[in-house]
Amino acid sequence: MVFTLQRYVFRELFRVFLLATIGLTLILSLGGVLAPVQEYGLGPRQVVHILLYFMPITLTFILPMAALFASALTYGRFASDNELDACRASGVSLFTMVYPGLALAILVAIANLILSFHVMPYFVHLAEKSLKADAKQILFRNIERRGFYKMPPDGQFLIYADYVDLKRDMLSGIVVVQYDQGAITMIRTADAARIQFDPHDRFNEVRLDVYGFRQMGLPGDTWITLDRASLQYHFGSLLGDDIKFKKVNEMKQIRANLMLFDPIAKIAFAAYAQLATEALARDLSEQLRSADHGAYTLRGDSRSIRFTAAGCALDDRAVKLIGPIRVEEYDSVSGKHLQTLRCDTAVLHVDEDSTGPGLSLDMYNPRVESTGQLLTRYHVHRLRMPQPLLQSLRHAGVLETIAPERAAVVLKGPASSTLASLQKQLDREIRGTLVDIEAEMATRLVFGIGCVPMILIGIGMGIINRGGHILSAFGASCVPAAVLVVTIISGKNVMKNAMSEGVSGTTIMWSGLVALVVLAAFIYRRLART
Template sequence: MFFTLQRYIFRDLLRIFILATVGLTLILSLGGILQPVQQYGVGPRQVVNLLVYFLPITLTFVLPMAALFASALTYGRFAVDNELDACRASGVALPTLIYPGFVLALLVAIANLLLSFHVMPYFMHRAESSLKADAKRILFRNLQRKGFYRLSPDGKYLLYADYVDPKNDTLFGIVAVQHEPEGVKRIITAEMTRVQIDPHDRFNEVQLAIHNARQIGAPADDDWVRVGSMLLKTSFESLLTDKIKFKKVDEMKQIRADLMRFNPVAKIARTAYGQLATEALARDMAETWRAAPGSFYALPSGSGTVRISATACALDKPQVITLTPPVLVREYDDRTGQCLRRLRCERANLHVEDDPAQPRLGLDLRGEQEEETSPLVHYVLGDLSLPATIRRELERDPILQTLTPDRTAALLGAPPSSLLAGQQAYLRTIINKVLTDLASETNSRLVFGIGCIPMILIGIGLGILQKGGHLLGAFGVSCLPAALLGAAILGGKHLIKGVAAPEFSGILVMWAGLGLLGLLAAVVYRRLLRQ
């Protein structure tokens, strides 16, 4: 008899729960998909895919609310129709009647924990992969719709195009603007460019093969120069998943063990690493020319060597070494030992690119003249590498250990520049934020998942106690404990991220909210058992 009664209650619970879940999911899913559609300009097929991929995020919040709604209404109706009183008069204990609601609460809690820790991050990675696979189409569609597109989330490159030919992967009448924190670094214009997407595990590399390009550099270099053909590379970094809240448990453990696995940290670390390489190279060059004025400093270059002589060098801009004239440059072929070119120039900059694998160098010469020939307008030497001695020093320890203040000072033989010190301080701030986000996200998921059980049990109890009022009134009152749990989680997150309060205080607030919810459930059921 008991099983038949419990099955009857559970069937009603399940029917209302499913209907509420479907209705709330449709409403919230359609609202949540608007921002990605507007931001990335995805097509109709991608919209359907994203609806499916974002479904676990919606269900994480919908399932507890749908279960709370179903519990309050089912047990409220059960009490209003005096079925509850009839069962208790027949000798059926209250825990027996509550058992179906408890099973639903337990199932929802387990589903919520699985969704938040495993399913939701997995589907977010699927959504990311879907967008990356369609990266070229997204790029061309945005250029057609808006006339411009930011090639990375931080907007480092802003690309404009007059005409788009998706069939041939070609752009016409392009303007590429490279932004840095201090302002516009350079502007490139060209009649035509071909687009190629090179996929990687963590990012997609965008390669623009630019033809008949003209370039203007930093504000100090206010003259346009024709550079012919060039290859511009940048990356489509993570569009969705570069947030701790979208990481699986294993990924969070890996990030805690190695912070370079988290792309926002790795990106800032590579920038600081590039500046460190710049300052180490500048120090070595200055010492060489100070010890032997007029001597040449050698840099590896593909299958050859580039040797540079200058009076001195200075660090005026991020990752740029300005050479003091007169500057002499010699290009040698290592296989034959032959000098391929001898250059003398008025201005020269050596810039360091923060390549993910190893910092690369480029030498930008202005007002140069090849010996025994007519003057050249502009000459760029690319694909240069750091000297082996500096590479060994930089690669001796992992990047984050190399960027510690003590290790940096030891490598440079002097305190770092204010720019590098600022980058190191910013990196430490981001690392601390990531560590607090890891603690915050782990505890908030646990508290919210476990909190589904007392929250739904309170809904059942209030549904029975409020049998004299409207059924929806019981659900409304039941939402107050849910709001209390949400406030505890949000307040705890805020405290964890705060500078003044210690991290454990925020975690304590979250679990205290869960404890208060359990205490409230005990009070409700104590009153029920006394009736």
């Protein structure tokens, strides 16, 4: 008979829980998909996909609330109809009748932990892949609708176009504006361009075959004009690379190897390139100031150069050569002399990559020595750092190399303000990421376990408020749930804002769970006495 009663209660409980879950999921999922629809201009098919992919995220929050509503409503009605008193008069204890609610609470807690630690991050990655697969349609649809599109996630590139041909993957009348910290750094225009998206696991790539290409952004606002050019743009995650969307094993891997987290890797490679730039500037300056004024040699895969200059200067994230400059170009394989160029302005750039780092030389208004031909711009790319510098930069990993102590050894002196700023920014990002990992894991664990006392409190409040309105029990039981959410948010903010006091933030999170357990014990102790 006891099992029959428990099965009856659980069936009623689960029916209300299921209906509440379905209703709340549809409402909140539609609300959650509005931001991607507005941001990326998604079509109907893409909206359906994103809605399905975002559903596990909403279920993480909906399941506890639906179970809380079902437990307060079912046990409140059970008590108000005197069915609970009849069971107790028949010798069935109160705690025996609470077992179905406890079973639902445990199931919801387990489901919540599985969703938050494994399922939700997996579906977020699926949503990312879906957006990547439709990236071309998103770009073209936004340009058709608004005439421009700001490339996510940071809006570094703003693309304008007069005409879109989706069948041929073509854009006509193009203007691409590049931003850096809110300032325009480069303007590129083209008569037409064919666009191809190439998604990768850790980044996205856009390749453009451009016709009638023009570029402005060089020293002196010099325009560069080419009949045809090929451009590549890399941009990060469309949905944002955030710790809260990572699986447990991914967070553990990031904690073991911080370079696996793209926001850290991006700053680290920028600092690495800046360190290589400053090391190159120091080495070049020493050789140019030497008594014999020897030429400086840079070797490359296909072409190598040997140049002389009056001097050099560190120009933010590049090395500016001071004229007169004479550059001899050779074939790297045969050693054959190709040509000699002279100019007054040239810049050495270091690529933001850990595999080289690579170098490129930009010469402005150079003149070919043998023919006297004047060029607007001449570019030599895929050059390698001198071997001694490369060995010092590869002495350890990227993060170890750009650390202030090791960087001072490489530079044989203090770092520039630019490098020091990148080092501080990287340090903040690393400390913030480690704190985010601890906070996110604690948040998921506390909220998942907190489902059990939260639902038990809902059951107890439903029984206590048997004489009042049924929904009043649900409203009263939402207060402890809100306290748990507030303590989790407060603890998370304390951990982020005061990174050195991460333990106190964790204590605040767990204190909310302890408060719910104490309240549940108090409620059931009171019910046991009545």
